[in-house]
Amino acid sequence: MLFNIIQKSFLNQKKAVALMLVSVAAGTAVTASLLTVSYDISGKVSKELRSFGANILIEPKVEGLAGISGQKRFLREEDIVRAKAIFWRHNIIGIAPMLEATVEVKANSRTATYDIIGIWYEKSLPLPGEEKQFTAGTRTVSPWWDIKGQWPDSHEKVIAGASLSERLGIKTGDEIFMNGKRFTVSGTLETGGREDNQIIMELGALQEFMNMPGKISKVLVSALSKPMDEFAYKDPATMTQAEYEKWYCTGYITSIAKQLEEVFRGSRAKPVWNIAETEGKVLNRLTLLIYFLSFLSVLAAALGVSTTMIMSFLRRTHEIGLMKAVGADSGKIITVFISEACLTGLIGGTIGYVLSLIVSQYIGTQVFSARLEQREMLLPIALGSAVLIAVLGTILPIKKALSIKPAIILKGAE
Amino acid sequence: MSFIILKNIVKEYGPAHALRGVSMEIQKGQWVNIMGPSGSGKSTLLNIIGGLDTPTSGEVFVEGIKINALSEDDLACFRREKTGFVFQQSHLVPYLDAVENVMLAQYFHSMADEEEAVGALTRVGLEHRLKHRPSQLSGGEQQRICIARALTNDPVLLLADEPTGNLDRENTKMILELLKKLHSEEHFTIILVTHDPFVSQWGERVLMMEDGSIKSDAPINP
Ligand SMILES: Nc1ncnc2c1ncn2[C@@H]1O[C@H](COP(=O)(O)OP(=O)(O)OP(=O)(O)O)[C@@H](O)[C@H]1O
Ligand SMILES: [Mg+2]
Numbered sequence: 001m002l003f004n005i006i007q008k009s010f011l012n013q014k015k016a017v018a019l020m021l022v023s024v025a026a027g028t029a030v031t032a033s034l035l036t037v038s039y040d041i042s043g044k045v046s047k048e049l050r051s052f053g054a055n056i057l058i059e060p061k062v063e064g065l066a067g068i069s070g071q072k073r074f075l076r077e078e079d080i081v082r083a084k085a086i087f088w089r090h091n092i093i094g095i096a097p098m099l100e101a102t103v104e105v106k107a108n109s110r111t112a113t114y115d116i117i118g119i120w121y122e123k124s125l126p127l128p129g130e131e132k133q134f135t136a137g138t139r140t141v142s143p144w145w146d147i148k149g150q151w152p153d154s155h156e157k158v159i160a161g162a163s164l165s166e167r168l169g170i171k172t173g174d175e176i177f178m179n180g181k182r183f184t185v186s187g188t189l190e191t192g193g194r195e196d197n198q199i200i201m202e203l204g205a206l207q208e209f210m211n212m213p214g215k216i217s218k219v220l221v222s223a224l225s226k227p228m229d230e231f232a233y234k235d236p237a238t239m240t241q242a243e244y245e246k247w248y249c250t251g252y253i254t255s256i257a258k259q260l261e262e263v264f265r266g267s268r269a270k271p272v273w274n275i276a277e278t279e280g281k282v283l284n285r286l287t288l289l290i291y292f293l294s295f296l297s298v299l300a301a302a303l304g305v306s307t308t309m310i311m312s313f314l315r316r317t318h319e320i321g322l323m324k325a326v327g328a329d330s331g332k333i334i335t336v337f338i339s340e341a342c343l344t345g346l347i348g349g350t351i352g353y354v355l356s357l358i359v360s361q362y363i364g365t366q367v368f369s370a371r372l373e374q375r376e377m378l379l380p381i382a383l384g385s386a387v388l389i390a391v392l393g394t395i396l397p398i399k400k401a402l403s404i405k406p407a408i409i410l411k412g413a414e
Numbered sequence: 415m416s417f418i419i420l421k422n423i424v425k426e427y428g429p430a431h432a433l434r435g436v437s438m439e440i441q442k443g444q445w446v447n448i449m450g451p452s453g454s455g456k457s458t459l460l461n462i463i464g465g466l467d468t469p470t471s472g473e474v475f476v477e478g479i480k481i482n483a484l485s486e487d488d489l490a491c492f493r494r495e496k497t498g499f500v501f502q503q504s505h506l507v508p509y510l511d512a513v514e515n516v517m518l519a520q521y522f523h524s525m526a527d528e529e530e531a532v533g534a535l536t537r538v539g540l541e542h543r544l545k546h547r548p549s550q551l552s553g554g555e556q557q558r559i560c561i562a563r564a565l566t567n568d569p570v571l572l573l574a575d576e577p578t579g580n581l582d583r584e585n586t587k588m589i590l591e592l593l594k595k596l597h598s599e600e601h602f603t604i605i606l607v608t609h610d611p612f613v614s615q616w617g618e619r620v621l622m623m624e625d626g627s628i629k630s631d632a633p634i635n636p
Contacts, residue, residue, distance in 0.1 A: 001517055001526035005510070012509035322505050325466055326563065327494020328522040329487040402486075407467035410505055 006340050016312040020305050021348045027301020027389045028352025029359055031294045032382040036360035036372050038290040044368040046224050046283060047093065054094065054141040054220035055276045056257050058269040074215040075264055080136060082263040083221065085128045087249065088256045094140030094222030096120065099203055101210050107168040107176040114164060116199040118206025121151045141222045148172065149187020155205035158183045161198045162190035221260060225253040227280035298385055305393025313397040320401045321409030330402050337401065341394040342387050349386025353379055415478060417442035417603055418463060423472035425458050432458040434626040445597050445604040447614045450623030456607045457575050463605060464497045464573045465489045476571065494523045498564025500574040504556035506548040513544045516563045523567040534562040538592055554585030561592065574606045578613055590616050
């Protein structure tokens, strides 16, 4: 009977029902899209933010006599692939080794001492234990590097930093002498950073030139990480076993650094704090903003439903008075109208959910140039919030309906 | 103890007095007609007896229950358990058909029972109009649905506010015959408001109202 009443009453007020469905569907679509985005936003945005540079720096550990005597220590190039074998390997999206040295540069009959760095610009390495390759190199941590000319294709070619080139008066194609050996400038680089005053060459070439095979001075890592929270700031040394495990297996920048330190022999890995912290803050705020917007959209939709419902109730006061006159108590009246609301919610929610699939993919491609992952659990959430919208929107009208006096309504009606 | 007892019922709408201290008693199984000029308080009195309205002061007892002291929900319960109401205008839900309108009252009472609803409509001679909506039926037919609806939950008290007000003599007679049958066979207590002297001849007792008070109260001589 209840279903019969609802079905016929829906058919009897198609316009109002359609309006409510639109409100609910729109509210659900916005909420569900925002939630879809929010699931992925941390990942997507932190990937975007990662283009601002490395957030972990791995250097040789300096301790004991070596520190006092100033003896230079190095990391091993062969350890780089091991970074892709740690627990959080999939979060490592960029890794770039670097060997630093100083050389005497002679060009245009001027001589001066300059820093020289050996790097990989873009290099494919085999993933340990897998068929696949991964890309390492400076481009993966500093994608803004823009070389005018060409990256050296032989060991006799170098890139010259922009400031250095200006000072020495050299340009692409010129020849320079380093420690007496002849090299060709194949390109110039301007980054606004230290590189502008350095000579840059292929890592292998520099290792050979300086006779330091397999050695590197430091490694820059770009890693996706979970924003730091209170727990993350705890000192791992003071943690219990269980706490330590939880910390180790959570993608905090510090725990990723710790795991990297374990695979690079003789190393110390530390987060580049100003970058890591800014990222965390931005992500936290974005997520908060999204939740807030979702809440607002639920509220706005509920308001829309409420106004439509109130209008429809005004037209239905006679019917409600009649229901009361033939003996409906508040429980039954609430049952009828909450059921109507739930049904509106379920139908509107389904429509809204389907819409959100389209909307969130549009947002994904427009804002992040990527498809957003669709989660199954979003359907119950969408339907839940749709029913919530409809029920919230019905509360006020129901309160009004319950205050209707049947005698007054029935006397004046028709 | 009388079936219905009214003690000094006053109903005020702001400064206006609809009822100015009405007291009376009605016995179980009695058929009482209420007459009087327009605005004299007939509907107000009926609504108060049926628990559709509450008096400003005074006491109403039905079967020993003091209904003017009941809460909203208890009053709703009283209405669906004890009373059957037939209104002056046939109040029906426009988008439900005849059977469904009767079943609606059953649903609010306990459980909708289509067979019983069809039975009630058959009793009022509407078995051939079950699936019609109110707008597809004549005034007399609509009024008969209302009577069927009023009867469906086995009430002890049938309240009718000008049930034949909009009907021609033929239909009026038919409704009255129906009420008479219910009254004599099933011993319903009936309170009926009417302007029509023809209608007031049916029944056992006539109350004349004027300006919110009972002016006369007399039995009908058969
Ligand atoms: N809701 C209301 N607000 C204000 N005054 C009302 C209200 N309902 C009834 N009245 C007044 O109370 C008085 C009695 O009304 P009631 O409906 O009982 O009259 P009645 O005898 O049934 O008249 P009729 O024969 O025209 O149906 C009238 O003067 C009417 O104007
Ligand atoms: Mg009246």
